Protein backbone atom coordinates (compact mmCIF):
# COMPACT_ATOMS: atom_id res chain seq x y z
CA UNK A 44 0.00 0.00 0.00
CA UNK A 45 1.11 3.48 -0.65
CA UNK A 46 0.32 5.64 2.32
CA UNK A 47 3.33 6.54 4.40
CA UNK A 48 2.84 7.99 7.86
CA UNK A 49 5.01 10.98 8.70
CA UNK A 50 7.87 10.95 9.42
CA UNK A 51 8.33 8.62 6.45
CA UNK A 52 9.85 5.28 6.96
CA UNK A 53 13.12 4.73 5.21
CA UNK A 54 12.85 2.72 2.02
CA UNK A 55 12.68 -0.96 2.89
CA UNK A 56 15.80 -2.89 2.09
CA UNK A 57 14.45 -5.25 -0.51
CA UNK A 58 16.09 -8.63 -0.46
CA UNK A 59 16.30 -10.57 -3.72
CA UNK A 60 12.76 -11.21 -4.98
CA UNK A 61 11.43 -14.41 -3.40
CA UNK A 62 10.40 -17.18 -5.79
CA UNK A 63 6.99 -16.76 -7.35
CA UNK A 64 4.24 -18.65 -5.51
CA UNK A 65 2.37 -21.05 -7.81
CA UNK A 66 -0.99 -20.27 -6.29
CA UNK A 67 -2.52 -17.70 -3.93
CA UNK A 68 -5.82 -19.00 -2.63
CA UNK A 69 -7.90 -20.01 -5.62
CA UNK A 70 -5.83 -17.88 -8.00
CA UNK A 71 -3.04 -19.23 -10.20
CA UNK A 72 -0.05 -16.89 -10.11
CA UNK A 73 1.19 -15.92 -13.57
CA UNK A 74 3.82 -13.33 -12.72
CA UNK A 75 4.91 -10.41 -10.59
CA UNK A 76 3.45 -6.97 -11.37
CA UNK A 77 5.20 -4.80 -8.86
CA UNK A 78 5.86 -4.14 -5.26
CA UNK A 79 5.17 -1.38 -2.83
CA UNK A 80 6.30 -0.40 0.61
CA UNK A 81 4.10 -2.98 2.27
CA UNK A 82 3.07 -5.48 -0.36
CA UNK A 83 3.88 -7.53 -3.43
CA UNK A 84 1.53 -7.39 -6.39
CA UNK A 85 1.10 -10.47 -8.58
CA UNK A 86 -0.68 -11.17 -11.83
CA UNK A 87 -3.11 -13.98 -11.14
CA UNK A 88 -5.73 -15.93 -13.02
CA UNK A 89 -9.19 -16.66 -11.75
CA UNK A 90 -10.11 -19.98 -13.37
CA UNK A 91 -13.72 -19.75 -12.23
CA UNK A 92 -14.35 -16.34 -13.76
CA UNK A 93 -11.84 -16.89 -16.59
CA UNK A 94 -10.10 -13.55 -16.08
CA UNK A 95 -6.78 -12.09 -15.08
CA UNK A 96 -6.60 -10.34 -11.72
CA UNK A 97 -4.02 -8.40 -9.72
CA UNK A 98 -3.33 -9.82 -6.26
CA UNK A 99 -1.83 -7.54 -3.65
CA UNK A 100 -0.38 -9.57 -0.79
CA UNK A 101 0.77 -7.82 2.35
CA UNK A 102 4.49 -8.44 2.73
CA UNK A 103 5.12 -7.35 6.31
CA UNK A 104 2.64 -9.85 7.69
CA UNK A 105 3.94 -12.55 5.37
CA UNK A 106 7.43 -11.99 6.66
CA UNK A 107 6.14 -11.68 10.22
CA UNK A 108 7.91 -8.31 10.03
CA UNK A 109 8.12 -5.24 12.17
CA UNK A 110 5.06 -4.91 14.40
CA UNK A 111 4.74 -1.25 13.38
CA UNK A 112 4.66 -2.22 9.73
CA UNK A 113 2.30 -5.02 10.54
CA UNK A 114 0.01 -2.61 12.35
CA UNK A 115 -0.11 -0.21 9.41
CA UNK A 116 -0.50 -3.04 6.91
CA UNK A 117 -3.51 -4.32 8.77
CA UNK A 118 -5.13 -0.91 8.81
CA UNK A 119 -4.51 -0.38 5.10
CA UNK A 120 -5.69 -3.88 4.28
CA UNK A 121 -8.88 -3.34 6.27
CA UNK A 122 -9.53 -0.02 4.53
CA UNK A 123 -9.36 -1.61 1.09
CA UNK A 124 -11.13 -4.81 2.16
CA UNK A 125 -14.12 -2.72 3.23
CA UNK A 126 -14.49 -1.59 -0.38
CA UNK A 127 -14.84 -5.02 -2.01
CA UNK A 128 -17.43 -4.76 -4.78
CA UNK A 129 -18.26 -1.19 -3.83
CA UNK A 130 -16.42 0.95 -6.34
CA UNK A 131 -17.67 0.41 -9.85
CA UNK A 132 -16.43 3.09 -12.16
CA UNK A 133 -14.45 2.74 -15.39
CA UNK A 134 -11.67 4.92 -13.99
CA UNK A 135 -11.39 3.26 -10.58
CA UNK A 136 -9.64 -0.08 -10.08
CA UNK A 137 -12.27 -2.52 -8.85
CA UNK A 138 -11.55 -4.38 -5.63
CA UNK A 139 -12.91 -7.87 -6.23
CA UNK A 140 -12.06 -9.82 -3.12
CA UNK A 141 -10.20 -9.55 0.18
CA UNK A 142 -8.89 -12.62 1.97
CA UNK A 143 -7.76 -12.03 5.57
CA UNK A 144 -5.28 -14.89 5.49
CA UNK A 145 -3.66 -14.93 8.97
CA UNK A 146 -0.14 -15.23 7.53
CA UNK A 147 -0.39 -13.05 4.46
CA UNK A 148 -3.70 -11.27 3.83
CA UNK A 149 -4.34 -10.35 0.23
CA UNK A 150 -6.60 -8.24 -1.95
CA UNK A 151 -7.76 -9.23 -5.40
CA UNK A 152 -8.26 -6.40 -7.87
CA UNK A 153 -9.12 -5.76 -11.46
CA UNK A 154 -5.92 -6.20 -13.48
CA UNK A 155 -4.81 -3.09 -15.34
CA UNK A 156 -2.55 -3.81 -18.31
CA UNK A 157 -0.10 -0.94 -18.23
CA UNK A 158 2.01 0.91 -15.71
CA UNK A 159 1.61 3.61 -13.12
CA UNK A 160 1.89 7.27 -14.17
CA UNK A 161 5.24 7.54 -12.42
CA UNK A 162 7.44 7.07 -15.49
CA UNK A 163 5.55 9.86 -17.27
CA UNK A 164 6.67 12.37 -14.65
CA UNK A 165 10.21 12.15 -15.98
CA UNK A 166 11.27 15.13 -18.07
CA UNK A 167 12.32 12.86 -20.95
CA UNK A 168 9.09 10.86 -21.01
CA UNK A 169 6.36 13.47 -20.75
CA UNK A 170 2.94 12.83 -22.21
CA UNK A 171 1.36 15.24 -24.70
CA UNK A 172 -0.46 18.08 -22.93
CA UNK A 173 -3.88 17.11 -24.25
CA UNK A 174 -3.41 13.63 -22.83
CA UNK A 175 -2.45 15.03 -19.42
CA UNK A 176 -5.61 17.16 -19.45
CA UNK A 177 -7.65 14.12 -20.51
CA UNK A 178 -6.14 12.12 -17.62
CA UNK A 179 -6.99 15.00 -15.28
CA UNK A 180 -10.59 15.09 -16.51
CA UNK A 181 -11.08 11.35 -16.05
CA UNK A 182 -9.48 11.36 -12.60
CA UNK A 183 -11.57 14.35 -11.50
CA UNK A 184 -14.77 12.63 -12.63
CA UNK A 185 -13.71 9.38 -10.97
CA UNK A 186 -12.75 11.07 -7.69
CA UNK A 187 -16.13 12.82 -7.82
CA UNK A 188 -17.69 9.36 -7.97
CA UNK A 189 -15.49 8.19 -5.09
CA UNK A 190 -16.53 11.23 -3.06
CA UNK A 191 -20.21 10.55 -3.73
CA UNK A 192 -19.57 7.13 -2.14
CA UNK A 193 -18.52 9.02 0.99
CA UNK A 194 -14.80 8.48 0.47
CA UNK A 195 -11.71 10.66 0.31
CA UNK A 196 -8.74 8.85 -1.24
CA UNK A 197 -6.01 10.83 0.62
CA UNK A 198 -3.12 9.41 -1.39
CA UNK A 199 -3.57 10.60 -4.95
CA UNK A 200 -0.10 10.42 -6.51
CA UNK A 201 1.39 9.21 -9.82
CA UNK A 202 2.24 5.79 -8.36
CA UNK A 203 -1.42 5.26 -7.48
CA UNK A 204 -2.80 6.18 -10.88
CA UNK A 205 -2.58 3.25 -13.27
CA UNK A 206 -2.24 4.02 -16.96
CA UNK A 207 -3.90 1.59 -19.35
CA UNK A 208 -1.52 1.01 -22.26
CA UNK A 209 -2.72 -0.04 -25.69
CA UNK A 210 0.14 -0.77 -28.09
CA UNK A 211 2.42 1.19 -25.78
CA UNK A 212 0.18 4.28 -25.80
CA UNK A 213 -1.66 5.56 -22.71
CA UNK A 214 -5.36 5.20 -23.52
CA UNK A 215 -7.02 5.34 -20.11
CA UNK A 216 -6.35 5.82 -16.42
CA UNK A 217 -7.59 4.12 -13.26
CA UNK A 218 -7.32 5.24 -9.66
CA UNK A 219 -5.92 2.56 -7.38
CA UNK A 220 -4.71 1.97 -3.84
CA UNK A 221 -7.44 2.88 -1.40
CA UNK A 222 -5.33 1.89 1.60
CA UNK A 223 -5.38 5.44 2.99
CA UNK A 224 -9.01 6.10 2.21
CA UNK A 225 -11.08 8.09 4.66
CA UNK A 226 -14.58 6.76 4.90
CA UNK A 227 -16.71 9.71 5.93
CA UNK A 228 -19.60 7.42 6.80
CA UNK A 229 -17.80 5.07 9.15
CA UNK A 230 -14.40 6.41 10.26
CA UNK A 231 -15.10 8.19 13.51
CA UNK A 232 -11.66 9.70 13.73
CA UNK A 233 -9.52 10.90 10.90
CA UNK A 234 -6.09 9.32 11.28
CA UNK A 235 -4.00 12.28 10.29
CA UNK A 236 -1.01 12.56 8.09
CA UNK A 237 -1.38 9.69 5.74
CA UNK A 238 -0.46 10.32 2.16
CA UNK A 239 2.67 11.22 0.26
CA UNK A 240 4.35 14.47 1.13
CA UNK A 241 5.12 15.62 -2.42
CA UNK A 242 1.41 15.67 -3.34
CA UNK A 243 -0.02 16.53 0.04
CA UNK A 244 -2.21 19.59 0.62
CA UNK A 245 -1.42 22.04 3.44
CA UNK A 246 -4.53 21.03 5.37
CA UNK A 247 -3.62 17.34 5.13
CA UNK A 248 -0.16 18.16 6.36
CA UNK A 249 -1.34 19.90 9.49
CA UNK A 250 -3.98 17.35 10.28
CA UNK A 251 -7.05 19.51 9.70
CA UNK A 252 -10.40 17.90 9.01
CA UNK A 253 -10.37 16.98 5.34
CA UNK A 254 -12.88 17.13 2.58
CA UNK A 255 -12.59 16.22 -1.08
CA UNK A 256 -10.64 19.39 -1.81
CA UNK A 257 -7.55 17.73 -0.31
CA UNK A 258 -7.70 15.12 -3.09
CA UNK A 259 -8.31 17.98 -5.53
CA UNK A 260 -5.02 19.58 -4.47
CA UNK A 261 -3.20 16.24 -4.82
CA UNK A 262 -4.61 15.70 -8.31
CA UNK A 263 -3.48 19.23 -9.19
CA UNK A 264 0.01 18.37 -7.92
CA UNK A 265 0.06 15.17 -10.02
CA UNK A 266 -1.01 17.07 -13.15
CA UNK A 267 1.62 19.71 -12.41
CA UNK A 268 4.30 17.02 -12.25
CA UNK A 269 3.05 15.34 -15.46
CA UNK A 270 3.12 18.68 -17.28
CA UNK A 271 6.36 20.12 -15.93
CA UNK A 272 8.43 16.97 -15.52
CA UNK A 273 9.33 18.15 -12.03
CA UNK A 274 7.37 18.06 -8.79
CA UNK A 275 5.49 21.01 -7.43
CA UNK A 276 8.12 21.55 -4.74
CA UNK A 277 11.51 20.08 -4.29
CA UNK A 278 13.56 20.33 -1.11
CA UNK A 279 16.44 18.55 0.57
CA UNK A 280 14.70 18.08 3.88
CA UNK A 281 11.24 17.24 4.94
CA UNK A 282 10.85 20.41 6.97
CA UNK A 283 11.94 22.56 4.02
CA UNK A 284 9.41 20.76 1.85
CA UNK A 285 6.67 21.32 4.43
CA UNK A 286 7.58 24.99 4.57
CA UNK A 287 7.16 25.24 0.81
CA UNK A 288 3.82 23.43 0.86
CA UNK A 289 2.57 25.97 3.41
CA UNK A 290 4.11 29.13 2.01
CA UNK A 291 5.68 28.89 -1.47
CA UNK A 292 3.95 29.65 -4.75
CA UNK A 293 4.54 26.94 -7.36
CA UNK A 294 6.57 28.10 -10.37
CA UNK A 295 4.24 29.04 -13.24
CA UNK A 296 3.77 26.11 -15.63
CA UNK A 297 3.99 28.45 -18.63
CA UNK A 298 7.66 28.91 -17.73
CA UNK A 299 8.33 25.20 -17.45
CA UNK A 300 7.03 23.70 -20.67
CA UNK A 301 6.50 24.98 -24.18
CA UNK A 302 2.89 24.92 -25.32
CA UNK A 303 1.39 25.49 -21.86
CA UNK A 304 -1.21 28.26 -22.18
CA UNK A 305 -2.03 30.75 -19.43
CA UNK A 306 -5.46 29.06 -19.30
CA UNK A 307 -4.02 25.62 -18.58
CA UNK A 308 -1.67 27.07 -15.96
CA UNK A 309 -4.57 28.86 -14.26
CA UNK A 310 -6.76 25.73 -14.15
CA UNK A 311 -4.02 23.70 -12.43
CA UNK A 312 -2.92 26.52 -10.11
CA UNK A 313 -6.48 26.95 -8.86
CA UNK A 314 -6.58 23.32 -7.72
CA UNK A 315 -3.31 24.04 -5.88
CA UNK A 316 -4.55 27.03 -3.88
CA UNK A 317 -3.29 26.87 -0.28
CA UNK A 318 -6.75 27.73 0.97
CA UNK A 319 -9.27 25.00 0.06
CA UNK A 320 -11.98 27.67 -0.37
CA UNK A 321 -10.02 29.07 -3.29
CA UNK A 322 -9.97 25.73 -5.11
CA UNK A 323 -12.87 24.37 -7.16
CA UNK A 324 -16.13 24.07 -5.26
CA UNK A 325 -16.59 20.47 -6.38
CA UNK A 326 -15.17 17.83 -8.69
CA UNK A 327 -17.64 18.64 -11.46
CA UNK A 328 -16.31 22.19 -11.59
CA UNK A 329 -12.69 21.00 -11.79
CA UNK A 330 -13.56 18.46 -14.50
CA UNK A 331 -15.41 21.10 -16.48
CA UNK A 332 -12.50 23.54 -16.24
CA UNK A 333 -10.22 20.82 -17.66
CA UNK A 334 -12.54 19.81 -20.50
CA UNK A 335 -13.15 23.49 -21.27
CA UNK A 336 -9.44 23.81 -22.09
CA UNK A 337 -9.92 21.30 -24.90
CA UNK A 338 -13.10 22.82 -26.31
CA UNK A 339 -11.64 26.33 -26.26
CA UNK A 340 -8.40 25.01 -27.79
CA UNK A 341 -6.21 26.12 -24.91
CA UNK A 342 -4.25 22.89 -25.15
CA UNK A 343 -2.43 22.06 -28.37
CA UNK A 344 -4.11 19.16 -30.17
CA UNK A 345 -1.74 16.38 -31.01
CA UNK A 346 -2.74 13.45 -33.09
CA UNK A 347 -3.19 10.83 -30.45
CA UNK A 348 -6.86 10.43 -31.13
CA UNK A 349 -9.22 12.41 -33.37
CA UNK A 350 -11.76 12.90 -30.64
CA UNK A 351 -10.92 12.60 -26.95
CA UNK A 352 -13.03 10.49 -24.60
CA UNK A 353 -13.62 13.59 -22.49
CA UNK A 354 -15.06 15.45 -25.49
CA UNK A 355 -17.35 12.53 -26.22
CA UNK A 356 -18.44 12.36 -22.59
CA UNK A 357 -19.11 16.09 -22.47
CA UNK A 358 -21.04 15.96 -25.74
CA UNK A 359 -23.25 13.07 -24.62
CA UNK A 360 -23.92 14.85 -21.33
CA UNK A 361 -25.64 17.65 -23.27
CA UNK A 362 -28.02 15.30 -25.12
CA UNK A 363 -31.54 14.82 -23.95
CA UNK A 364 -31.49 11.12 -24.76
CA UNK A 365 -28.89 10.58 -22.02
CA UNK A 366 -30.32 12.91 -19.41
CA UNK A 367 -31.14 10.10 -16.98
CA UNK A 368 -27.79 8.32 -17.42
CA UNK A 369 -25.34 8.49 -14.52
CA UNK A 370 -21.63 9.15 -15.15
CA UNK A 371 -20.77 5.46 -14.96
CA UNK A 372 -23.32 4.49 -17.61
CA UNK A 373 -22.34 7.44 -19.77
CA UNK A 374 -18.71 6.27 -19.77
CA UNK A 375 -19.97 2.86 -20.89
CA UNK A 376 -21.65 4.55 -23.84
CA UNK A 377 -18.47 6.52 -24.64
CA UNK A 378 -16.45 3.31 -24.74
CA UNK A 379 -18.92 0.82 -26.21
CA UNK A 380 -20.77 2.80 -28.86
CA UNK A 381 -19.63 2.99 -32.45
CA UNK A 382 -18.87 6.63 -33.21
CA UNK A 383 -19.25 7.64 -36.84
CA UNK A 384 -19.18 10.80 -38.89
CA UNK A 385 -21.41 11.12 -41.97
CA UNK A 386 -21.40 13.71 -44.74
CA UNK A 387 -24.33 15.49 -46.28
CA UNK A 388 -26.41 13.16 -48.44
CA UNK A 389 -25.37 9.90 -46.77
CA UNK A 390 -28.26 7.47 -46.29
CA UNK A 391 -28.25 6.12 -42.75
CA UNK A 392 -31.10 3.80 -43.69
CA UNK A 393 -32.92 2.91 -46.89
CA UNK A 394 -36.52 1.79 -47.08
CA UNK A 395 -36.78 -1.99 -47.11
CA UNK A 396 -33.40 -2.57 -45.46
CA UNK A 397 -33.41 -4.77 -42.40
CA UNK A 398 -32.56 -2.77 -39.29
CA UNK A 399 -30.09 -4.24 -36.87
CA UNK A 400 -28.70 -1.02 -35.41
CA UNK A 401 -29.93 2.26 -34.07
CA UNK A 402 -28.19 5.62 -34.11
CA UNK A 403 -28.33 8.52 -31.70
CA UNK A 404 -27.48 11.78 -33.36
CA UNK A 405 -24.79 13.49 -31.34
CA UNK A 406 -24.29 16.39 -33.77
CA UNK A 407 -25.83 17.39 -37.08
CA UNK A 408 -29.20 16.60 -38.60
CA UNK A 409 -31.00 13.92 -40.59
CA UNK A 410 -34.30 13.97 -42.43
CA UNK A 411 -36.74 11.13 -42.78
CA UNK A 412 -38.44 10.53 -46.14
CA UNK A 413 -41.41 8.30 -46.82
CA UNK A 414 -41.88 7.64 -50.50
CA UNK A 415 -39.96 10.80 -51.34
CA UNK A 416 -41.91 13.03 -48.93
CA UNK A 417 -40.08 14.50 -45.98
CA UNK A 418 -41.92 13.45 -42.86
CA UNK A 419 -39.50 14.45 -40.09
CA UNK A 420 -36.33 16.33 -39.32
CA UNK A 421 -34.23 14.97 -36.45
CA UNK A 422 -31.49 16.88 -34.67
CA UNK A 423 -28.96 16.11 -31.99
CA UNK A 424 -30.12 14.10 -29.02
CA UNK A 425 -32.69 12.09 -30.92
CA UNK A 426 -32.52 8.47 -31.92
CA UNK A 427 -33.19 7.03 -35.31
CA UNK A 428 -33.66 3.43 -36.40
CA UNK A 429 -34.89 2.36 -32.99
CA UNK A 430 -38.29 1.24 -34.33
CA UNK A 431 -36.74 -1.42 -36.57
CA UNK A 432 -34.20 -2.22 -33.87
CA UNK A 433 -36.87 -2.86 -31.25
CA UNK A 434 -39.36 -4.51 -33.62
CA UNK A 435 -40.72 -7.80 -32.36
CA UNK A 436 -40.92 -9.53 -35.77
CA UNK A 437 -38.68 -9.83 -38.83
CA UNK A 438 -41.29 -8.24 -40.99
CA UNK A 439 -41.38 -5.11 -38.81
CA UNK A 440 -37.60 -4.98 -38.75
CA UNK A 441 -37.54 -3.55 -42.25
CA UNK A 442 -37.13 0.22 -42.41
CA UNK A 443 -40.18 1.92 -43.83
CA UNK A 444 -38.39 5.19 -44.62
CA UNK A 445 -35.18 6.62 -46.03
CA UNK A 446 -33.08 8.48 -43.47
CA UNK A 447 -30.69 10.95 -45.09
CA UNK A 448 -28.04 13.17 -43.50
CA UNK A 449 -28.87 16.81 -44.24
CA UNK A 450 -26.26 18.44 -41.97
CA UNK A 451 -22.92 16.65 -41.46
CA UNK A 452 -23.61 14.36 -38.55
CA UNK A 453 -21.80 12.52 -35.78
CA UNK A 454 -23.77 9.56 -34.52
CA UNK A 455 -23.25 6.81 -32.04
CA UNK A 456 -24.74 3.47 -32.84
CA UNK A 457 -25.35 0.14 -31.23
CA UNK A 458 -26.29 -3.27 -32.54
CA UNK A 459 -28.11 -5.85 -30.39
CA UNK A 460 -24.73 -7.51 -29.76
CA UNK A 461 -22.91 -4.34 -28.76
CA UNK A 462 -25.77 -3.26 -26.50
CA UNK A 463 -25.46 -6.61 -24.73
CA UNK A 464 -21.88 -5.60 -23.80
CA UNK A 465 -23.04 -2.76 -21.55
CA UNK A 466 -24.28 -3.30 -18.00
CA UNK A 467 -27.89 -4.23 -17.32
CA UNK A 468 -28.36 -0.84 -15.70
CA UNK A 469 -27.12 0.98 -18.77
CA UNK A 470 -29.41 -1.10 -21.03
CA UNK A 471 -32.29 -0.31 -18.76
CA UNK A 472 -31.61 3.42 -19.17
CA UNK A 473 -31.55 3.00 -22.96
CA UNK A 474 -34.94 1.32 -22.81
CA UNK A 475 -36.28 4.16 -20.65
CA UNK A 476 -35.08 6.70 -23.18
CA UNK A 477 -36.57 4.68 -26.04
CA UNK A 478 -39.94 4.71 -24.32
CA UNK A 479 -39.76 8.51 -24.13
CA UNK A 480 -38.76 8.71 -27.81
CA UNK A 481 -41.51 6.34 -28.89
CA UNK A 482 -44.19 8.16 -26.94
CA UNK A 483 -43.11 11.37 -28.64
CA UNK A 484 -43.12 9.69 -32.04
CA UNK A 485 -46.58 8.28 -31.39
CA UNK A 486 -47.81 11.71 -30.44
CA UNK A 487 -46.22 13.13 -33.58
CA UNK A 488 -47.88 10.44 -35.69
CA UNK A 489 -51.26 11.35 -34.24
CA UNK A 490 -50.57 14.99 -35.04
CA UNK A 491 -49.58 14.04 -38.57
CA UNK A 492 -52.86 12.19 -39.05
CA UNK A 493 -54.76 15.18 -37.75
CA UNK A 494 -52.71 17.67 -39.82
CA UNK A 495 -51.43 15.69 -42.81
CA UNK A 496 -49.58 18.59 -44.47
CA UNK A 497 -47.51 19.55 -41.48
CA UNK A 498 -43.84 18.58 -41.44
CA UNK A 499 -42.88 17.30 -37.99
Ligand SMILES: Nc1ncnc2c1ncn2[C@@H]1O[C@H](COP(=O)(O)OP(=O)(O)OP(=O)(O)O)[C@@H](O)[C@H]1O
Pocket residue numbers: 044045046076077078079080081082083084097099136152153154155156157158159202203205219220222
Ligand atom coordinates in the same frame (compact mmCIF):
# COMPACT_ATOMS: atom_id res chain seq x y z
N1 LIG B 1 -4.59 -3.54 -10.33
C1 LIG B 1 -3.33 -3.57 -10.78
N2 LIG B 1 -3.06 -3.98 -12.03
C2 LIG B 1 -1.78 -4.01 -12.48
N3 LIG B 1 -0.70 -3.64 -11.75
C3 LIG B 1 -0.90 -3.24 -10.49
C4 LIG B 1 -2.22 -3.17 -9.93
N4 LIG B 1 -2.12 -2.71 -8.67
C5 LIG B 1 -0.81 -2.51 -8.44
N5 LIG B 1 -0.06 -2.81 -9.52
C6 LIG B 1 1.41 -2.72 -9.63
O1 LIG B 1 1.99 -3.02 -8.37
C7 LIG B 1 2.73 -1.91 -7.87
C8 LIG B 1 2.57 -1.78 -6.36
O2 LIG B 1 1.20 -1.59 -6.05
P1 LIG B 1 0.69 -0.61 -4.92
O3 LIG B 1 1.21 0.76 -5.19
O4 LIG B 1 -0.77 -0.74 -4.79
O5 LIG B 1 1.42 -1.23 -3.70
P2 LIG B 1 1.80 -0.46 -2.40
O6 LIG B 1 2.34 -1.47 -1.46
O7 LIG B 1 0.64 0.33 -1.98
O8 LIG B 1 2.93 0.48 -2.95
P3 LIG B 1 3.39 1.91 -2.36
O9 LIG B 1 3.30 1.85 -0.91
O10 LIG B 1 4.78 2.06 -2.90
O11 LIG B 1 2.43 2.89 -3.03
C9 LIG B 1 2.17 -0.71 -8.61
O12 LIG B 1 3.13 0.28 -8.68
C10 LIG B 1 1.82 -1.30 -9.97
O13 LIG B 1 2.97 -1.36 -10.78
